Amino acid sequence: MAAVESVEQLRERLLSGTADVATRMRTVFALKGLGSDEAVHVLGSALLRETSALVAHEICYVLGQMKLESAMPVLTETLKDTQRDAMVRHEAAEALGAIGAPHAAEILAQFEHDAEVVVAETCQVALERIRWLNSPQRAAFDLEYGQYRSVDPAPAIKLRDSDGALKTQACSVEELRRILMDGAESLFTRYTAMFSLRNMHSEESIKVLCDALHDPSALFRHEIAFVLGQMADARSVPALKAVLLDVNEHAMVRHEAAEALGAIASDECDALLHEFRHDPSAVVRESCLVALDISEYNNSDQMHYTDRIVNA
Template sequence: MVKMKLDEQIPALGAQLLDTNLPLSTRYRVLFTLKGIGGDEAVKAISAVFEDESELLKHESAYVLGQMQNMLAVDTLKAILRDQNQAPVVRHESGEALAALGRFDLVDILDEFAKDECVDVAETCEIGAKRLRHFHDPANLFTKALPSVYSSVDPTPACDDAPVDELVARMMNYELDLFDRYTALFALRNKGSDDSILAICKGFADTTSVLFRHEIAYVLGQIQSSVSAPALTVVLENAAEHPMVRHEAAEALGSVASPDVLKTLEAFKKDDKRIVAESCVVALDMYEYENSGNFQYANGVETAQTVSA
């Protein structure tokens, strides 16, 4: 037996990603394995998933394509954003991914869909267009923001550092546009203190934007602090909350992976909203990983790494 080169494993991994007979948690790990390998062939393999029935997997695939920073994904992401038959949560993530790619000519399609009938898509594209204009303006090269310890390509930059109370006031100021509110959110994330985490949790009280509350949950999942577990649990348990927010809260709880979240995730893995139920299944797998001591979550390569000599 000989080990295969990583890029030689992409066809097998791509097949696993599309295999609906595999558990969704396994396909999720395969997706992030492909992200880790990177390159054009990995982008092509991920781009084939958008005919799948799982909105969650397609949403996460769009996210990954943006994070990979490979321009080969542009046409796929544009097509998904334009496709009214795709779920709003998938279209929104495609718009955000296009903005993450950072190419200024993509501002045109984002401006176009900033007027979309779906509010979540429109808000995403409005933020994305402002992101591109911000980063292509030489005046924004210098910042007093705290450096980020996170490797993610974020929807907005963090604003200049300030005391927690000032940042949370900006984050919750409904008179500001979402781009500006997001900058305060990411500044709070970068602080990383318990006070800043509790301040971020206040964002769930927002009444103006599903997209904003969803981003609160996403950021708390990045931070992975048990301090946020009570607030995330309340969101997941609230059947009246939008599924896009609840699903992100479930995934965040899986990343937090404190013992108290296990019962909650188990309780909602059969939720009547499929994207919430699937997120709990994936979150339980994340929980298992976080508590396993294993080195790598994206271990899909282990099932496709050997061939006969």
């Protein structure tokens, strides 16, 4: 088992400018594991100077997962910076929603009609999450993290009848598919169906999620790919492969498909990721390198994803 590194050691590695992308990503998650305001400060410093949109967006994601309000100033600064990559600003907005502080609503409302559609849509989802956290409707959703242990942008649906009463059995896949595919519903509502289908983790729910990869919203498609990565089920490989192969697809969606393939970690996935290590899109090619690193970890005897950074 690798030795636990200090915050200062992790800071040096993350800010040195010499570590490769995969090592920086492992370092980001090592800092997440510390769960302290000091770790937040290091991650915030890295976020402001990180040149890789992939790593910067992952820092935002981790800051949201840590749920510490000390991260809010740097996340707000990142969201406000219209010169930053839209993927990074999107993740900053989502992180503010994950932290869930009521006073984050003011800054999110300023950007819910942003020129970048993925940023605008993310702010809308984050605002609805904050409203939900502070509403009586919170009881109608499942707060359990379950096996995925993630702070999601929307909760899974609890067991409900049409009149709002609690059910004795779960929503059917057909009910969830209807909500997921209904473009007239808010993204937040559709996300609740998405995470419910993830939690089901059945052949039928995987098929529905894969079908949703054709949705008009790039933000929605990217979240679907992320969820499929959490599930790490080989039955989703054909759909994820099609996304990565589509050079006309939004880079943010292809990035999530690549990392999902890394989580599945089969020989077929590795071969595909090797093929796209030199993609014209920096986000995609870096994601393939990180995904290969994740695949190697998943096929190793390492106890924790961050173990190898000690020897980096």
